[in-house]
Amino acid sequence: MKRIYFFIALSAVLFCFGCTGNKAKTEADAAPRIVNIINFIRQTEPRDEAITDEVLYQTVVSQVEQLNAYELPGTFLLQYDALINPQYQGLLREKLFPGSEVGAWWEITQPHVEAAGMSWRGRYPWDWHADVGFATGYAPAEREKLVDVYMEKFKSVFGKYPESVGSWFIDAHTLAYMYDKYNIVASCNCKDQIGTDGYTLWGGYWNQGYYPSRKNAYMPAQHAEAQIPVPIFRMLGSDPIYQYDHGLGSSVQGVVSLEPVYRYGGGNRKWVEWFFKSIFDDPCLTYNYTQTGQENSFTWLGMKKGLEIQIPLIDSLRKQNAIRVETLAESGKWFREQFEVTPPTALSALSDVRNEGHKTVWFNSRFYRANLLFKDDSFRFRDIHLFDERFQSDYIEKAGESTQCIYTTLPVLDGFLWSTRESFAGLYIMRVDAAGNAAPLSFNDPDVTPLDNNALRVNFNTAEEESFTIIFYEDRFEISCNAYDKNFAWILELKTAPEKETPFTSFGANEIKAQWKGFNYGLSCKTGQIEKTGQNGSVCRFFPSANKIVVDCRNTL
Numbered sequence: 230m231k232r233i234y235f236f237i238a239l240s241a242v243l244f245c246f247g248c249t250g251n252k253a254k255t256e257a258d259a260a261p262r263i264v265n266i267i268n269f270i271r272q273t274e275p276r277d278e279a280i281t282d283e284v285l286y287q288t289v290v291s292q293v294e295q296l297n298a299y300e301l302p303g304t305f306l307l308q309y310d311a312l313i314n315p316q317y318q319g320l321l322r323e324k325l326f327p328g329s330e331v332g333a334w335w336e337i338t339q340p341h342v343e344a345a346g347m348s349w350r351g352r353y354p355w356d357w358h359a360d361v362g363f364a365t366g367y368a369p370a371e372r373e374k375l376v377d378v379y380m381e382k383f384k385s386v387f388g389k390y391p392e393s394v395g396s397w398f399i400d401a402h403t404l405a406y407m408y409d410k411y412n413i414v415a416s417c418n419c420k421d422q423i424g425t426d427g428y429t430l431w432g433g434y435w436n437q438g439y440y441p442s443r444k445n446a447y448m449p450a451q452h453a454e455a456q457i458p459v460p461i462f463r464m465l466g467s468d469p470i471y472q473y474d475h476g477l478g479s480s481v482q483g484v485v486s487l488e489p490v491y492r493y494g495g496g497n498r499k500w501v502e503w504f505f506k507s508i509f510d511d512p513c514l515t516y517n518y519t520q521t522g523q524e525n526s527f528t529w530l531g532m533k534k535g536l537e538i539q540i541p542l543i544d545s546l547r548k549q550n551a552i553r554v555e556t557l558a559e560s561g562k563w564f565r566e567q568f569e570v571t572p573p574t575a576l577s578a579l580s581d582v583r584n585e586g587h588k589t590v591w592f593n594s595r596f597y598r599a600n601l602l603f604k605d606d607s608f609r610f611r612d613i614h615l616f617d618e619r620f621q622s623d624y625i626e627k628a629g630e631s632t633q634c635i636y637t638t639l640p641v642l643d644g645f646l647w648s649t650r651e652s653f654a655g656l657y658i659m660r661v662d663a664a665g666n667a668a669p670l671s672f673n674d675p676d677v678t679p680l681d682n683n684a685l686r687v688n689f690n691t692a693e694e695e696s697f698t699i700i701f702y703e704d705r706f707e708i709s710c711n712a713y714d715k716n717f718a719w720i721l722e723l724k725t726a727p728e729k730e731t732p733f734t735s736f737g738a739n740e741i742k743a744q745w746k747g748f749n750y751g752l753s754c755k756t757g758q759i760e761k762t763g764q765n766g767s768v769c770r771f772f773p774s775a776n777k778i779v780v781d782c783r784n785t786l
Contacts, residue, residue: 260679261516262509262552263560264543265462266303267417268292268522269334269395270317272310275353280528286316288525288532290324295536297326299544303522304557306334306395309341309379310355318386330556332393333379335403336362344382345374359427359634363396364403365624372403380411392558393417395464397428398634400624401446405457415561416459417520418447420467423645424481424633431646432614432638434593435600436469437518438462438564439571442618444625447636449571449595450618451783456571460564462557466519468494469507469578470587473600473611478650487519489535490527496535503582505542509552512677514575514592514685518560571595573703575685577677590677592685592701597782599706600644601687601699602655606671608689609655611644617784620748639750639784640732641743642723652726652766658697658708661720667770670719672697693717705755709777721771721778722762736761736769740785749786755779 270289274280289305296303303326311317312333321331339354351361360366364375380390394407395417407413423429430447433439439449440456450456466487476482487495487504494500508519521539523532546552555563573594581587586605592598600612616638623629640646647654659667671692678686680700687699694713699706710719725731732743738758742751756779758772771778 260513262513263516263518264552264554265417265518265520265557265560266296266301266522266540266543266554267306267395267464267520267557268303269306269308269524270311271308271334271336271355271524271526272314272317272338273354274526275355276526280526284528285525286314286320288527288529289317290320291529291533292522292525292536293320293324295540296329297324299540300326301540301544301547301554302326302328302330302556304330304332304393306332306393307383308334308336308338308355309344309382310338312379312382312386313340322387328556330393330558331387332391332395332557333383335364335394335396335399337364337366337375338362341375341379345371345378347371347374357426358632360628360630360632363398363634365398365400365629365634368628369402369626371628372400373406376403376406376411393556393561395557397426398430398636399446399461401441401443401457401622402625404441404446404459404461405443408457408459413459414565415462415557417462417464417557420463420465420472420486422472422482422484423476425484427633429633429635429637431636432598432612432640432643433636434463434571434616435591435598436463436467436576437516437574437593438560439593439595440568442620444618445620445622445636447622448618448620448638449616451570451595451616452618453570455618458565460561462518462520462560464520466495466504466508466521468500468504469576469591470581470589470602471583473645474648477645477648487521487539489521489523489532489539491535495521495539496532498538500582501535501538501542503580505546506580507578508576509546511577511579512575512679513577514679515572515683516574517576573683573685573701575679575701579675579677588675590675590685590687592706594701594703596704597641599701599782601675602644603672603675603689606673606692607669608672609644609653609657610642611655613641613656613782614643615639615641615750615752615782615784617748617750620750637745639743639745639748641741641752641782647725647729647731649726649728652724654725654729655723657722657724659720659722661718663718667720667722670695695719704783705779705781707756707777707779708773710773712776719773721773723768723770724766725768727766731768733768741769742786750784751786752783753781753785755781
């Protein structure tokens with residue numbers, strides 16, 4: 230009986246996707262929807278005595294068997310301690326479905342360090358603290374030794390060097406060395422998060438993939454000569470609405486992602502169906518991407534339910550030609566063939582799995598990222614971060630000494646760090662009267678349209694029928710209003726929680742200047758004017774010219 234119910238549920242889901250399947254099929258060439266199934270492998274798990282080395286191995290056996298049953302290609306990334314284990318060597322050489330990939334997972338372990346002729350500083354043979362378990366904890370010359378010993382061991386086992394290398398975070402020196410000497414073609418890193426497991430990656434290219442700066446692997450480069458030509462894809466299938474604000478008011482975020490072990494995310498059928506609709510069917514720009522899979526530390530018992538929800542759906546959508554299921558290396562090669570520099574991309578989620586009235590749009594380019602959040606009849610820009618290839622990471626020239634790791638970009642608007650649970654930071658479109666008094670507006674649902682010139686248009690109306698259009702271009706965004714009432718006046722107001730500090734150093738009529746970690750940056754208003762406010766959480770206002778505001782998001786300093 231359970232089997233019958235499963236197929237009834239699956240048929241309903243496929244019918245839902247099938248309603249828009251023709252759209253997905255006709256858009257496939259222009260904006261492909263790409264899935265990587267990435268499982269990464271650790272030899273040992275010191276955090277739980279019940280998770281033995283054999284439990285970890287059998288987890289990978291089950292992952293392999295599942296993908297084989299559906300004839301799906303997977304990417305399996307090995308830590309060095311698993312790489313030297315004959316069991317994993319035999320399994321991955323002999324049992325993978327044809328077209329699958331074996332690559333490197335870049336967490337550093339005791340056998341790896343000792344094989345490179347260095348002393349291990351960790352608490353366990355694998356230690357997740359950033360100063361010992363990741364390349365950022367080692368000097369640049371030591372990182373090169375770690376790369377060399379891994380690559381030679383991998384080649385001795387599999388007959389060639391790996392093409393893909395993944396890690397929660399990877400430094401630019403290591404990544405560039407892997408490309409320059411061993412010709413890797415793709416990498417992947419963790420989703421944006423604050424403090425999770427001691428790792429903060431915040432303000433980056435939010436989804437899809439980017440070419441990193443040679444000075445900062447978390448920072449997209451703006452020019453081909455300054456980039457490492459290895460695309461980094463963002464992992465874990467982050468919830469585009471709810472992950473960003475998870476833990477608001479605290480210093481550590483929880484997880485709402487496609488990872489199959491999470492019962493409010495990838496282990497929940499309702500959430501998975503909603504997420505797949507957003508990634509595979511809602512409007513996007515250039516292409517859309519997600520990664521599924523899980524590290525073996527969570528065990529097959531922990532991930533089985535989620536994968537048995539996700540993998541059949543992925544297989545069915547692939548058979549409808551609605552998505553492409555690829556290895557990480559295949560996606561990396563495609564990216565390099567298509568894009569000389571990081572392309573503009575966007576994704577949207579135009580329904581709310583929790584039925585709380587949210588809709589969202591994420592835009593990324595090599596110059597900036599931006600996020601729009603709609604809630605019932607309210608609207609705000611929730612996030613804007615600028616990218617600059619000259620912004621050097623803390624780890625490019627020396628080892629990190631902290632057990633935690635922090636990668637950031639250049640904030641213009643931070644809806645998480647500049648908010649409280651009572652007061653939400655954002656850029657708000659406000660009605661303004663002749664005396665300068667601002668009042669909120671009510672908005673209808675947005676219409677999201679990708680444009681032929683690598684731009685994204687978002688249209689929405691107020692309750693009084695004033696029409697607003699936001700167009701995101703690669704280097705700027707424009708906001709314009711077609712007012713039904715000719716006396717209607719509006720502004721764009723930047724607000725934060727009153728007690729929060731911002732990085733802004735000065736405001737001019739057409740420019741905002743800021744400093745982050747000693748690095749100077751800014752943006753300019755090409756159409757319209759800026760006025761500093763500075764009271765009750767109001768930071769500044771943008772005043773339109775001829776009902777239009779144009780904000781240049783290239784660093785002007």
